[in-house]
Amino acid sequence: MTQSVKFDKLAATYDAARGGEGRGHMTAATISPHLAPGSVLEVGVGTGVVAAGLAALGHTVRGVDVSQPMLEVAAKRFDGELLLGDGMALPFEDASQDNVVYVHALHLMPDMASALSEAARVLRPGGRVVVRHGDPVADSDDLVLILRQVQGMQPARPDEPAAVRTAAEVAGLQMCQQGLEPEYESGMSPETFIALIVNRQVPFLQRLAPERAAEVVEPILKQLYALPEPQRVRRQAWSCWLTVAQKQV
Numbered sequence: 411m412t413q414s415v416k417f418d419k420l421a422a423t424y425d426a427a428r429g430g431e432g433r434g435h436m437t438a439a440t441i442s443p444h445l446a447p448g449s450v451l452e453v454g455v456g457t458g459v460v461a462a463g464l465a466a467l468g469h470t471v472r473g474v475d476v477s478q479p480m481l482e483v484a485a486k487r488f489d490g491e492l493l494l495g496d497g498m499a500l501p502f503e504d505a506s507q508d509n510v511v512y513v514h515a516l517h518l519m520p521d522m523a524s525a526l527s528e529a530a531r532v533l534r535p536g537g538r539v540v541v542r543h544g545d546p547v548a549d550s551d552d553l554v555l556i557l558r559q560v561q562g563m564q565p566a567r568p569d570e571p572a573a574v575r576t577a578a579e580v581a582g583l584q585m586c587q588q589g590l591e592p593e594y595e596s597g598m599s600p601e602t603f604i605a606l607i608v609n610r611q612v613p614f615l616q617r618l619a620p621e622r623a624a625e626v627v628e629p630i631l632k633q634l635y636a637l638p639e640p641q642r643v644r645r646q647a648w649s650c651w652l653t654v655a656q657k658q659v
C-alpha cells in the first residue's frame with residue numbers, strides 16, 4: 411500500500427488517534443526555537459495540527475502532503491498554503507524556502523537521504539531542516555509498559571538518530587544538533603487504548619504485516635483488559651528525537 415493510500419484511509423480518524431491539536435501545539439513549541447528567520451514548509455503536513463500550532467506562534471507556514479484527504483482535514487483548521495505534492499519532488503523553486511520541517515514524516519519517504527537532498531535544494535543558504543522523529547518514549551506506567559512490548563515487536567524504524575544524521579550529511583546539510591527531547595504530553599485510559607487497537611487506529615498495528623498484527627493483538631488486549639481502573643486516564647510526557655541541520659551559507 412502506498413503512503414498516500416494508507417493515509418487517505420486514516421484521515422477521518424487520525425486526529426483522535428494521534429493527539430490532535432493539543433499535540434500539534436506542543437510539538438510546534440518544541441520546533442519553533444530552532445527555526446531560521448522566515449517562513450516554514452512542513453513536508454507531510456497531514457491534518458495540519460503542527461502547522462496550525464506553528465501558525466499560532468506567529469510563523470508563516472505552508473504544507474505539502476501526498477494525501478488529498480489528509481489535506482482536506484488540514485484545510486478546515488489552517489488557512490496557510492496547502493499543496494498536494496511529494497516530499498521526494500517538492501513543488502518549489504531552488505532556494506525558495508527558509509525552513510523545512512518533518513514531524514513523524516521523514517521515515518515515510520522512500521529514501522531519507524534523497525528526501526533531505528530535496529529539502530536542501532529548496533532551502534536558501536542558512537535555511538534549516540528540523541525533524542521530529544523516532545518512536546516516542548515515556549516514563550513507565552502500566553500502559554507504557556504494554557506499549558513498549560509492542561514497539562519491540564515492530565520492524566526497525568528507518569528514522570533512528572544515526573540514520574537521520576547520515577541522511578542529512580549525505581544531503582550536504584550541516585548538523586546543528588540532535589537529541590532526545592520532550593515533545594508532547596498525552597492522556598489515555600486502558601479503555602480508550604483498547605478501542606484504538608480494536609479499530610486498528612494505532613500506528614504500531616499499521617506498521618505490522620496483517621498476519622503478524624493478528625498474532626500481536628490478542629495477548630496485548632488480554633493484558634489491557636486485566637489492568638485496574640480501566641477508565642482512569644494515565645498521563646504521559648513523551649520524548650522523541652529532534653534533529654536540526656542547516657544549509658551551508
Ligand SMILES: C[S@@+](CC[C@H](N)C(=O)[O-])C[C@H]1O[C@@H](n2cnc3c(N)ncnc32)[C@H](O)[C@@H]1O
Nearest residue numbers: 413417454455456475476477496497513515518
Ligand atoms: C504520521 S503523518 C504526520 C502528519 C503531521 N506531520 C503530524 O505530525 O500530525 C505522516 C504524513 O506524511 C505524509 N506523507 C507520507 N509520505 C509522503 C511523501 N512522500 N511526501 C509527502 N507527504 C508524505 C502522509 O500522507 C501523512 O499525512
